[in-house]
Amino acid sequence: xxxxxxxxxxxxxxxxxxxxxxxxxxxxxxxxxxxxxxxxxxxxxxxxxxxxxxxxxxxxxxxxxxxxxxxxxxxxxxxxxxxxxxxxxxxxxxxxxxxxxxxxxxxxxxxxxxxxxxxxxxxxxxxxxxxxxxxxxxxxxxxxxxxxxxxxxxxxxxxxxxxxxxxxxxxxxxxxxxxxxxxxxxxxxxxxxxxxxxxxxxxxxxxxxxxxxxxxxxxxxxxxxxxxxxxxxxxxxxxxxxxxxxxxxxxxxxxxxxxxxxxxxxxxxxxxxxxxxxxxxxxxxxxxxxxxxxxxxxxxxxxxxxxxxxxxxxxxxxxxxxxxxxxxxxxxxxxxxxxxxxxxxxxxxxxxxxxxxxxxxxxxxxxxxxxxxxxxxxx
Numbered sequence: 001x002x003x004x005x006x007x008x009x010x011x012x013x014x015x016x017x018x019x020x021x022x023x024x025x026x027x028x029x030x031x032x033x034x035x036x037x038x039x040x041x042x043x044x045x046x047x048x049x050x051x052x053x054x055x056x057x058x059x060x061x062x063x064x065x066x067x068x069x070x071x072x073x074x075x076x077x078x079x080x081x082x083x084x085x086x087x088x089x090x091x092x093x094x095x096x097x098x099x100x101x102x103x104x105x106x107x108x109x110x111x112x113x114x115x116x117x118x119x120x121x122x123x124x125x126x127x128x129x130x131x132x133x134x135x136x137x138x139x140x141x142x143x144x145x146x147x148x149x150x151x152x153x154x155x156x157x158x159x160x161x162x163x164x165x166x167x168x169x170x171x172x173x174x175x176x177x178x179x180x181x182x183x184x185x186x187x188x189x190x191x192x193x194x195x196x197x198x199x200x201x202x203x204x205x206x207x208x209x210x211x212x213x214x215x216x217x218x219x220x221x222x223x224x225x226x227x228x229x230x231x232x233x234x235x236x237x238x239x240x241x242x243x244x245x246x247x248x249x250x251x252x253x254x255x256x257x258x259x260x261x262x263x264x265x266x267x268x269x270x271x272x273x274x275x276x277x278x279x280x281x282x283x284x285x286x287x288x289x290x291x292x293x294x295x296x297x298x299x300x301x302x303x304x305x306x307x308x309x310x311x312x313x314x315x316x317x318x319x320x321x322x323x324x325x326x327x328x329x330x331x332x333x334x335x336x337x338x339x340x341x342x343x344x345x346x347x348x349x350x351x352x353x354x355x356x357x358x359x360x361x362x363x364x365x366x367x368x369x370x371x372x373x374x375x376x377x378x379x
Contacts (some may be wrong), residue, residue, distance in 0.1 A: 041293070083104060091136075094118040101120070104129035112136070127152035134158070142167070143185070150174050164189070165207070172196050186211065187229075194218050208233070209251075216240035221290055231255070231273075238262040253277070253295075260284030260306075275299070282306035296321065297343065304332040314338045320346035330364035341370040 037333035063112040082095065083106060091113050093106075100106070100122040108114065109132035117130075130137065134155035140162050147167040152176060153159070159178050165187035172191060175181070176199040184203060188210040197203070205227045213233040216269045219225065220243040228244070233254040238257060241247060249268070251273040252373040257279070261267065261284030271293040279299035283306040285291070291310050294316035302322035307313065313336045323329070326349055333339060342365065344350050350357045361371050369376050 083108075083110070086111075089113050092116045092118075095122070096120045097122075099123055101125070102129070103127070108133055115139065117141065131155045138180075153178065160202075177201065182224075197222060205229075219244060227251075241266050250274075263288055285310065292338070293317075304328055307332045311336060312338055315341040317341075318347070319342045319343045322348060324348035324352075326360050326364050329361070333365055334367075337367060339365065339367060342368055343372050345372045 008120065010376065019335060022141065024365065028301040034220075063080075070125075078296075080287055082098065082100075083093070086093075088110055090111055093108070093111065093114055093116070095106075096118065098119075100119060100237055103119070103124065103126075105228060106129070108117075108129060111133070113189055114133050117133070117135055117137065118139075118141040120141055121144045122335065124142060124147055127142065127150070128146060130140070130152065135156065136158070137156055138158050140159055141164050144166040147164060147169060150164065150169060153162075154177070157178060160180050161183040162175070162178065162181060163183075163185040165185045167189055169191060172186065172194070173196050173343050175184070176196055177203060179199055181200050181203050183205045184200070185207045186242065187207050192213060193213040194208065194213060194216065195218050197206075197218060200222060202224055203222050204224055206222070206225060207229040209229050209231040211233055213230060213235060216230070216235060216238065219228070219242050220242055222244065224246055225244050226246050227249040228247060229251045230240075231251055235252060235255040235257065238252070238260065239262050241250070241262070244266060245268065247266050248269060249271040250269060253273055254276040256278055256314065257274060258279065260274075260279070260282065263272070263284060264287040266359055267287050268290055269288050272288070272291060273293075273295040275295050275297035279296060279301050282296065282304060285294075285306045286309050289309050290312060292314045294310070294315070297317050297319045299321055301318065302324070304323065304327075306309055307316075315374060316333070316339065319328045323344060329344075329349070333342070344361065347359075353360075355368075358371050358374075362368065362376060
């Protein structure tokens with residue numbers, strides 16, 4: 001049985017939640033993941049442990065394509081009576097694991113007040129049959145289906161949230177007219193280029209993790225963007241962010257970044273997640289004095305030089321690097337009064353003397369409240 005829908009900030013009123021108890025297996029015989037909010041998803045690093053996806057190859061192999069195994073949409077038609085017993089004044093329709101292959105078959109035109117639709121983990125290949133809801137629909141979630149093209153959204157101009165994650169989309173198209181969008185999710189598709197986002201002046205959160213993107217580009221016309229999630233791509237440089245004057249969070253784990261200096265163009269950045277890259281140095285971060293959270297885990301960093309000016313730092317995640325000098329830890333971090341959490345496990349300074357490691361960190365950084373996964377006991 002899938003996990004329950006997360007409530008979030010839903011408006012009051014009726015809503016429908018239909019989950020097929022017998023639909024734990026998809027048409028290909030593979031189990032689908034439980035329903036969860038996609039907020040904060042960033043590709044492989046944010047998939048919960050022990051979660052099995054309908055198309056797991058989408059995470060393990062960036063070149064994966066199983067187009068030859070896709071069943072024809074008409075072979076498993078949606079039950080036309082699926083929503084017949086539901087109140088016509090519902091404001092929310094949720095049908096997951098229901099083997100739906102056709103949106104028109106749901107006859108959604110009956111419902112005049114629907115603001116949110118969630119059809120996760122079904123068999124949809126096309127976005128269609130939503131025109132009748134154009135005046136009320138604000139959230140559309142089609143996560144984990146078989147959609148290959150972004151079409152059928154022409155009339156949905158009131159959408160604020162669109163989730164097309166875990167589908168088979170190769171190109172971002174036909175969404176620039178959705179000028180009320182604040183949240184856009186394309187996690188785990190086959191996208192190789194960031195494009196066609198002009199006009200999304202209200203977009204605050206863009207998630208493109210687990211795709212085939214090589215370059216941060218065409219982001220200049222997103223003046224309101226606050227969060228950019230692009231983990232597990234093939235990005236080599238941090239360029240292309242200069243006009244994002246409101247960007248406060250950048251998640252770019254599992255890419256190929258070596259140089260941090262382009263981040264001087266986004267001095268307002270507050271959170272940077274850049275684990276699993278090719279970093280050898282933290283030099284280039286000196287201008288990012290607003291950083292509160294910095295994750296550089298699983299790189300080749302041997303020195304903390306570059307962190308000196310980051311006076312507002314609260315959390316430093318630096319596990320599995322090459323940091324060896326406690327004196328440098330003290331020199332670079334002791335003056336950070338807001339710093340409460342550090343992760344240094346897997347570094348030489350922890351591996352050489354694990355029994356003394358925690359005490360040495362506490363002596364060097366008396367303000368710390370958490371070392372790795374363990375809280376520091378109060379004296």
